[in-house]
Amino acid sequence: MLIDRAIVEVRSGKGGDGALSFHREKNVPKGGPDGGNGGRGGSVFLIAKSNVNTLLAYRHSRLLAAEDGEKGDKKLQFGHNAADVTFEVPVGTVVYEEEGNRFLGDLSHDGDILCVAKGGRGGRGNAAFKSSRLRVPRVAENGHPGEKKRIILELKLLADAALVGFPSVGKSTLLNIVSKASVATADYPFTTLEPNLGVVTLPDLGAQFVLADMPGLIEGAHEGKGLGIAFLRHIERCRVLIHMVSMDGERDPYEAYTAIQDELRLYGAKLEERPQIVVASKMDADGAEERKAEFEKKLGFKVIGLSALTEEGITPLMKKAYELISKTEPFPIYIEESDEVGGMKVYDAHKDDKEREFVILHPKDHLFVITGEKVTKEYGLYNLSSDQGVSRLIAYLNRIGIDEALLEKGAVDGDTVQLCDFTFEFIQ
Template sequence: MLIDRAVVEVRSGKGGNGAISFLREKNLPKGGPDGGNGGNGGSVYFIARKNINTLLAYRHSKAIIAKDGEKGDKKMRFGLSQEDVYAEVPVGTVVYLEEGMVPLADLSHDGDKVLVAKGGKGGRGNASFKSSRLRVPKIAENGHPGETKRIVLELKLLADAGLIGFPSVGKSTFLNVVSKANVQTADYPFTTLVPNLGVVSLPNGIDQFVLADMPGLIEGASKGKGLGFSFLRHIERCRVLVHMVSMSGERDPYNDYCLINEELKDYGADLDKRPQIVVASKMDCPGAIERKKEFDNKLGFASFGLSSLTQNGVNPLINYIYEMIQKTPVFPLFKQEENPQYKIYQAKDSEPLFTIKRPSAHLFVIEGKKVEEECALTNITTDQGIAKLLSYLTKIGVDEALREKGAISKDTIRIGDFEFEYDE
């Protein structure tokens, strides 16, 4: 069973807290700080493996979770850093951040990997804070938090060329003739429910290419109707499209041709700009020759005539498909500027260090990624830890901003989970 889309939650590990400890031995009553650092939390990666061909493992999966780093300890013992988690996906998987569908990576080769949730760094123990000015540090850092994200995985099959067209125009039959795909065929509206791949060998016995038989398309597919997105998603990787139109007389071939090209255009991803080979199939049917002439006149160029039943036209067609593949470069799945690693940050994009909200008369809430992170990392169980945090808040202007907002003594100040009383 081909499962080509999955949504999964990933969680990296939190860093271990640093320790506050002082060396106490018989001959060293004042041995100094010896609190060790916390270990790093594990990260989560997705890695492409060629022996996997479906996302079935993630269809009903629970969250992918990496372990937290262990806390530091006395006598300079560092906490254990955890191993990273590598979740395996098929080659051809595209990884997105669910929020905004931001593309993170196209894992198109065996062994390609992408970091999706970075493990938190371990906090420093008090031994790391010793200096000529601070000989007895009673301060340590908490471990950095891990990350929780929802990730969308989409499998887009790797094929050089893709067979497209309405159901029952002969795509599966053609694939069976030119390869060993052994696709089940029948004269039904949806004979192919999942894409099928076949390796096509040229008559010269040397060259090959991969041909994909895509699920039959219906009008409205670009809006998700029928097999819709399932069909169009896999076409994105194909360099050349082989557009089959039946000459059996059961449908209007030119109307079918136009409808499918409209669906390609509406879907986007520049599918309508791919090189397209138009094939008039089922040329063994009565009246097919006359219908092809009429069809070609409307097209303004000659289509390839093909009968998979008699195999007339098969070799010239596969030779031409291969020739077009060699001329056509690989299309990128997403443009460079869509990838967050290429984002250009300008001065106007910068965010303030913090904002202050006043939900009630005597409560002030300070928000901001950097200030909340600093608060979370600081061990506030010691006087030195609290002093360090308050010094940081004063340095970045929080104290002055609170006064401007009207804060008075005894008002409550909240930063994340930390609360304290304001003192003018």
């Protein structure tokens, strides 16, 4: 069976809490703040691997989780960051968030990495807050929560060409001949229930391509008749369709052809516009030549005649398919929505609603200044001589996405961030 879809839960680690602590020494009655920052929670990544062929490993699972970051401690002890965890998926895996069916990423090349749950940032310990208006900060931040969501992994078979047509036209029989596959074939409809893949080798061209044998389509498949059309998602990336129409007289070839074209169109991914090779199958049947001639007349172009019994037409068809595949660009199925950061696609669920209410200046190394009318006005509303006021200010800064913005500007751990006369350390 073809395992091509799995739903898993992903959970990144929570950031460790920052510590609230004051330096204590026998002869120093009132020491300064020395609470360390919490460590970052682990993130969950998926990586595409060409040696992984199925999503089988995810079928019955499971939870893909990373650990929480460690808490900060007194004496400026920083909590350790939790390790990120990476799980391997096949090349061609497309990832969605289950809720809202939101597209997260498309792992189409070996080595592509996608962050599916970002670890929470560690909280700042009280030593990270230094401000002239704040003599003794009795405030430490809690670690940010990790992300938790259910994601759908979907593997689109990376076939280069696909065999489509009514049931029993000989699709599986052809796949068996050209790829040494051993797919069941029979003279009743819907023998094939799931797509099958085979590798076609053309020795004299030194070429190979992947051919998909699809279940049969019938009129009304888009409304769920027969096996439906959902399985067509496996061939959304196919560069070439081989449309097989039987000449055995069971159906009028031209009507059969237009019925299948309609179903392809109704699927909605413009499959009917793909480069297509029309094939007349079962040319060994009685009356096949006449039917083919009539069919071609109605179509207005010649088709390739094929017989699995005599093997007529099979090599020319495979060569033509390869030729078309070679000159057709792969079809991207989704527009990349995610950002590229250092060659890594990073998904950020909070980005869209980030308010643009501040500007970050970077006047010199290791110093970032937050300005802007809105943020300064808001700043004026907090009473920073109280711990509660400081906590509220911190919560506000988190809410408007200061950390992410600083990171984008290139801030690194330990850099000083200034907002009016409030100063704090940046931590990732």
